[in-house]
Amino acid sequence: MQLPAVSGGGAVAAATTSTPATTPAGLSGPAAALVGKDRVKAIDVSKWQGDIDWPKVAATGVQVAYIKATESTDYVNANYDKDRAAANANGITIGAYDFAQPGTAGGVEANAKAEAAHFLATAKVQKGDMAPVLDLESHNNLSTADISTWASTWADTVQAATGVQPTVYVSPSFWDAHVDPSVASKFNLWVAHWDTDNPRVPSGFAGWKAHQYTSDGSVDGIAGRVDMDWVSDPASLVIR
Template identity: 35%
Template sequence: MQARKKGNAQGIDVSRYQGKIDWKAVKEDGISFAFIKASQGKSYRDKTFIGNAQAARAVGVLVGAYHYVDDSAITPEDARKEAANFVSAIDSAGGIAAFDLPPVMDYESNKSGLSKSALTSVAKAFLQEVERLTGVRPIVYTYPSFIGNFSGLSDYPLWIARYSSTQVPPGASGWSRWDFWQYSDGSAGGTLPSGTHKVAGIAGPVDLNEFDGTADELRTRFSKKPSVPKEEDATVKDGSFQINGENVGKALLFDGKTHVPLRVLADALGIPLRWDNAKKVAYLNNRKLQSVKLVEGTSYVQLRPIAESYGAEISWDAKNKIAGLKTKGDK
């Protein structure tokens, strides 16, 4: 993977262990971004999350939230429950739109002795559920010693931990570059551009990170926000959506991603759907969808994250512009 370079945006990640933080001093010490622990497992919430998120945003630090995947997550269903806890924590701090950076899956432990395929299944279920609930593609955080457990996840942005200023993280599991590098735990590893591990405003050690680019480039890299849907034009209007081989509606492309009618998809998967027409907000299983497109009065959502979260198979016939969905139980 690539080395650190001069001018990269500097950041930290924090939890309750950092205690009281003077975020104004942190910002003035050259820290551009912070990832803040929100949750762990199916129910734990970091008690400092909301306060840290609000205080960091108030002084202009770019903020993201992270969730530690617990060793009790041994099935995809466990992972989806953890994702629900994470998104609920984010909602309590203002919702995903209040955060500058994508949500993060911190997955680094396997005390349950899961196989590599089982670990990947847990990771994939968590990531897909977070994206389904927030409309934002998550980041994967892990260590070089753990990343080899994953397969097929390299299209997610990577935040890698390797405590060194000279030894770059090795490429692995399909990743050949990092977006974020945690280069120090506050004592070992590389130092800030100032030559120290110490960050003003924090009494003890704190993890040090950098983004592969400037602070302005970081804002641009993750600038897309979910919003109240508005009427939009699609890049493809003549595609079709098939469920178990039967045409059921249009398929549209936005930014290269396939979108299909929300109500049709919900009915096919048996997911309870509620639409608040006044606010133009959709709820699946009582969870607000953050990314909905309105075209000619019909609500469209991205097919892949929702379908795969509920065990359905999807396909895309580029030649004929057909999006296909095969529900569970259909042969």
């Protein structure tokens, strides 16, 4: 992901401002290992990580991997399907994310629905996955009202299709500058706030479910830097 933030690298402990645990039972596959966990180690990846050695990644203790599926209404990450399958095969629960490109073509709501439909068709979200994610870091010169309508419509479309509340990945500064706080009710929060164990929670949210603490991490099995995260009460985010 590409949010501007303070650069940094070392592992950071999870903060205490995450939302309370409500771990559900009855999960199978890789997600079964998430039950009862207060937090787990996670990464998020896209085509920029190239060919990933998933057995090596799993051996480092990573239990959740968020994988970019789409961007806008036409882009598809060519590595998505193989990374999804390989991560699952190595005991890692996956979550798919859509890099948002909000627009007004055909109307704000129609544009959001079109992007959500493209994401759903590509991501093939299913039971055992983490809740789908909207990566919101581009406003494309839309007003706060339009960005808010766009994000809300995307969330409603995805929740209607999957039966689960989606997650939004966003920095506190972007959210507070461009999105109405009322839209927080549509999402779980994955906050991007680097080099801190106490990330700032954007307006409207009670707490975070995931925290991206660096974009400069290192994980065996991935060449170059990688985004690293903590996921709090991970089983509560799994689609059942």
